[in-house]
Amino acid sequence: MVPRTMARKVSPTTLSSQGPTGGQPPGSGAIKRFRARTHIAYFSMELAVRSEMHTYCGGLGLLAGDTARACADLEVPVVFVTLLNRKGYFRQEIDRNGRQRERTDDWDVGKWCEPLPTETAVEIRGRPVHIRPWLHLVEGAGGFEIPLIFLDTDLPTNPKFERTLTDFLYGGNASYRLEQEIVLGRGGLRTLRALGFHIGTYHMNEGHASLLTLDLLDEARSLRLERPRPERESGLAEVRRRCVFTTHTPVKAGHDQFDYALVRRLMPSGTDLAALHRWGGRRRLNMTRLGLNLSKYVNGVSRRHAETTRKMFPGYRIHAITNGVHVPTWTHPEFARLYDSKLAGWRMEPELLIRALQLSAEEVWDCHRIGKRELLDRIRESSGLGLDPDVLTIVFARRMTPYKRPWLVFEDTARLTDLASRHPFQLVIAGKAHPRDPVGKGIIRRIHDWIRTLDGQVPCVFLPNYDMDWAKALVAGADVWLQTPRPPLEASGTSGMKAALNGGLNLSILDGWWVEGCIEGVTGWSIDHFEGRGSDQRDAAALYRRLEGEVLPCFYQETDRWRSMMKQSIAHVGSRFNTHRMLRQYAAEAYLP
Ligand SMILES: *Cc1c(COP(=O)(O)O)cnc(C)c1O
Numbered sequence: 001m002v003p004r005t006m007a008r009k010v011s012p013t014t015l016s017s018q019g020p021t022g023g024q025p026p027g028s029g030a031i032k033r034f035r036a037r038t039h040i041a042y043f044s045m046e047l048a049v050r051s052e053m054h055t056y057c058g059g060l061g062l063l064a065g066d067t068a069r070a071c072a073d074l075e076v077p078v079v080f081v082t083l084l085n086r087k088g089y090f091r092q093e094i095d096r097n098g099r100q101r102e103r104t105d106d107w108d109v110g111k112w113c114e115p116l117p118t119e120t121a122v123e124i125r126g127r128p129v130h131i132r133p134w135l136h137l138v139e140g141a142g143g144f145e146i147p148l149i150f151l152d153t154d155l156p157t158n159p160k161f162e163r164t165l166t167d168f169l170y171g172g173n174a175s176y177r178l179e180q181e182i183v184l185g186r187g188g189l190r191t192l193r194a195l196g197f198h199i200g201t202y203h204m205n206e207g208h209a210s211l212l213t214l215d216l217l218d219e220a221r222s223l224r225l226e227r228p229r230p231e232r233e234s235g236l237a238e239v240r241r242r243c244v245f246t247t248h249t250p251v252k253a254g255h256d257q258f259d260y261a262l263v264r265r266l267m268p269s270g271t272d273l274a275a276l277h278r279w280g281g282r283r284r285l286n287m288t289r290l291g292l293n294l295s296k297y298v299n300g301v302s303r304r305h306a307e308t309t310r311k312m313f314p315g316y317r318i319h320a321i322t323n324g325v326h327v328p329t330w331t332h333p334e335f336a337r338l339y340d341s342k343l344a345g346w347r348m349e350p351e352l353l354i355r356a357l358q359l360s361a362e363e364v365w366d367c368h369r370i371g372k373r374e375l376l377d378r379i380r381e382s383s384g385l386g387l388d389p390d391v392l393t394i395v396f397a398r399r400m401t402p403y404k405r406p407w408l409v410f411e412d413t414a415r416l417t418d419l420a421s422r423h424p425f426q427l428v429i430a431g432k433a434h435p436r437d438p439v440g441k442g443i444i445r446r447i448h449d450w451i452r453t454l455d456g457q458v459p460c461v462f463l464p465n466y467d468m469d470w471a472k473a474l475v476a477g478a479d480v481w482l483q484t485p486r487p488p489l490e491a492s493g494t495s496g497m498k499a500a501l502n503g504g505l506n507l508s509i510l511d512g513w514w515v516e517g518c519i520e521g522v523t524g525w526s527i528d529h530f531e532g533r534g535s536d537q538r539d540a541a542a543l544y545r546r547l548e549g550e551v552l553p554c555f556y557q558e559t560d561r562w563r564s565m566m567k568q569s570i571a572h573v574g575s576r577f578n579t580h581r582m583l584r585q586y587a588a589e590a591y592l593p
Pocket of ligand 1: 058
């Protein structure tokens, strides 16, 4: 059964029963009922709606999807705009030598989305690129629906190359990326206009959609919403009043930047390049800076990340709204049943999870055992490896990228083997490397070498193609959720929050959300971090010390304390690190004023 909070396909029959659609095509009526009530538009390059729709890569998309689900639950009228990503990010396969192979990851667009009978265009390289929107609805716990708009350029009216612009998430070169961002920012704005929306607030989830500010500037000037000012200032206040910007990247290299030569080549001749230079950076067009300069409200995704952002961009007022997860989506059905019976109201008000402290330790343990058993069954089916349900299971699942340091736990395999000979544990690893990231792919290869080295001593498995579906199984089955980022590069992280909802304990370097979420020995454990040379070795040694001194003895010898920590983790992490709290903060602090 599809949970009510999950998105569902738009059905033309239900649509035609919704109000007076008259003789219009179903899609038009489908959007009509959202027009009047929707005043906020949320733009995101990726959007994780459900595992069958391959329109996401990682945390950014998951956050957008969980935000949409929270909007539907809390009846906050937002329209979401993203690209269709017909061919997805990629499907990961691993060959015998541990090498990642990428396959295109098509999905059944017609099954999950309804085409809308509207077409708009943006000009790229002096030619129109036509855009068609598709609609998908997300339904909240009370039946309230949120429209998601997916932009598609695969139309017969477009030339061959332009038809591929909405195929691959994070695919292609800088030029392809900038073209995608023109389609997302400018094309998305035009699509909303064409569909009849009157949007008061634009929320840019990261800089990919920042170009929408250019069109807002043009609009503000043409409407003469302000009294005359020097040309370079005019419209500015009006645009800022309407824009909210969330930054996610704590490294300069992580921000999208484009050469102006490329910008001039792709964008129409009438483009206000002076405004881009002024607000987006003098030497290169920095999409984060553009968003930062043209938004009234800017925030980082955790307190630590906001601090880092303030250092990176001095002189800006950077707020912090710490990320969360959509609690009903990431809670295993067995725990959901328990919460329904003992913590009524938790789905709409996850703050009530604080009362998880009152649950019986046995019940919590039993629910977790079911999630763990299911995970181990799935692992056996997919990889043939039988893991032991009585053995402590540590999960490391995340993008395979250097700053997350997936190798850290393997830094000293002799130490790892020695540890396991005294207290057994098993490791489950998953994650994709970007197709053009040789370092990330090298990490995956090395992990496979280590798995072979540890064979017979530390049971260890790598699960290919980490996605929402695997994530649900992993967060429900992990005893310990491990994160070893290099601070301050983990802006927030959200997967550890998901594990906590299912009684998992976090063992992590203090960075991102964990700086706020860690109560030492209560919600989990921190791992000491050292700066400078040899920091990997020293951090790894700190990780082994924590495992040996606290985590493993607690699991095997202090069962009561472990179970009490599971309850504390659900209570303290679940009650705060959720998208319901996050969205209420956005509504009160960023959208309303
Ligand atoms: C939650 C989630 C993420 C984000 O988790 P991090 O903590 O940022 O690693 C990434 N991918 C999937 C599939 C997820 O479910």
